[in-house]
Amino acid sequence: MSTTDNTRQNNTVKIGTFACVRCGLTVSAFAADGTRRNHCPSCLHSRHIVDHTDDSPGDCQARMTPIAIAVTRGGDWMVIHRCVRCDELTANPICADDNQLILMRMAVRPLAQPPFPLEVFGDL
Template sequence: MPSSDAASPGRRFTRRVEDFDCEHCGRHVRGNGYTNHCPACLHSKHVDVEPGDRAADCGGLMTPVAAGMERDAYFVVQRCGRCGHTRRNKTTARDATAEVLKYFGRPIPGR
């Protein structure tokens, strides 16, 4: 069964400032320490167990599958194409609004 990181108590965050090239669209992304996904296509790589720890062995491509809004903040849900892990990530002003809106109304895994 796919795992999820939905607001678990005691979750730790490790801030890492890292640039990367998106494996899905090829865009070069400048990290700011909180960057989790490509702002153009909303894809990322499954590298974390806890946000920022780089402890996941999977390395699969995390694909956006849904989006929503909670407490006046938008989020995108990604699912790993290799292991099925799902993760919810906050969006930022850098994210392509049209891309985020494409995923609104889709079922959110785990709800």
């Protein structure tokens, strides 16, 4: 009886820390204010863990790269992650101790590299 019970418990138990898949930093799974964190505060990389509410086949476990910032209706910032293996996109709320330099760099990247010449706005 105990074998299956232990396996189940190990899978469902909340793990207090995880190692960042990119920089190796030991990250607390919960931020200082108690919110769940799934990405590294230093490099903002994450790992693709598929929720069991999802129909996708099992955990992907691949690295997720932060690619963009999204702003919710309430003004909160979300980090958009893309899985390097299956290309799935996820949105996760930022934490207070996230690397602000990387956040800002992602936020201004589209403005710094517009796919069209900015001069057109001068002619409007």
